[in-house]
Amino acid sequence: MRSADTEFVGGPLDGRVLPILLSPFNNVPKVYRVPVPAHLDRPAATLVYHRAKQYDARGRWRWRYEYEAADGEAADR
Helix, strand or coil, X not given: CCEEEEEEEXXXXXXXXXXXXXXXXXXXXXXXXXXXXXXXXXXXXEEEEEEEEEECCCCCEEEEEEEECCCCCCCCC
């Protein structure tokens, strides 16, 4: 299967670029969920990222993921 290097913005994965598997139509999924296991006193959680377009100086775009904060927190967009 093909993959695309996709940037993550906001949240714990901010600034990372990870290879994401592409759909049959060569798109990354609309929502990307990252399960985080429980550790010491922290309960298990799921990080949720939504797909967004990122434009370059020439007007071309690529997909990136933006963090969706849980519990009504304001997400950086």
